[in-house]
Amino acid sequence: MSEIVPAVDSGSEVRSGGCLCRKVRFTVTGPVDDPHICKCGHCSKRSGAPFQWWASFPMAGLEWTGAEPTWFDTYPGKTARGFCSDCGSHIAARDHGDDKIIGILATSLDHHDTDPALVPTNLNRLPEAAPWLAQPDTRHTASG
Template sequence: MCGAVRFEVPDAPDAPHTCSCRHCQKLSGGPVMSWVCFPLAGLVWIGREPVWFYTYPQKTRRGRCPDCGSQLCALDDGATSIAFNFSALDDSSDLVPAFQSYAHDAVSWLRPVTDTRPTAAACS
């Protein structure tokens, strides 16, 4: 990430997970993307803001850096939280994925993430 888009969130990260959907595979160039959620309330963009585009029409938008094109975040229409790619954070070393979205789309050699969520909710 080039650092043109930065953000601050006052809350602790929630629902760290991997996603194996076809969109994440294609956008990342790998078998998964790793995401963590934060409430939208209190989110402050610093510097430039992401350029948004839909990956699931009228449902999910992705935000990318307007300078380098890095995939930064995802936001469902009407959601109260936003998901950031682990690599968009200054420090993601303490984050451990608690579940895997779209496990049915995962490549066959990928070991599934054991679901350790206290509830069934992901980013919403």
């Protein structure tokens, strides 16, 4: 079982992950950026779930240690999504022309359930969420 360990050269953390069948494996080195929940209809349709949990990492810190995922242009010419061609697990997203950031599905990381850096800090695309999902209370109350 892998651990979150400091990187030797950068002082950053190294995280490992992969797909359900373990064919696709990777490590990401660097800070977690924008851990968030996306409720858009596109993520829902592709995943079969009402939302997905994403985090971004520096592309330079990504290393495929098993097979690389199969890439599908979900937005042709704009965004590609990576998945395992054997078990179907969703792994990553990348924007064409952006070689600095890779989006990783948090649940594809080995220790997503115990890594405090992955706690979502943002809910994206709330207006597109399924209407039965609870919405955050945005009313402000005065404290007395």
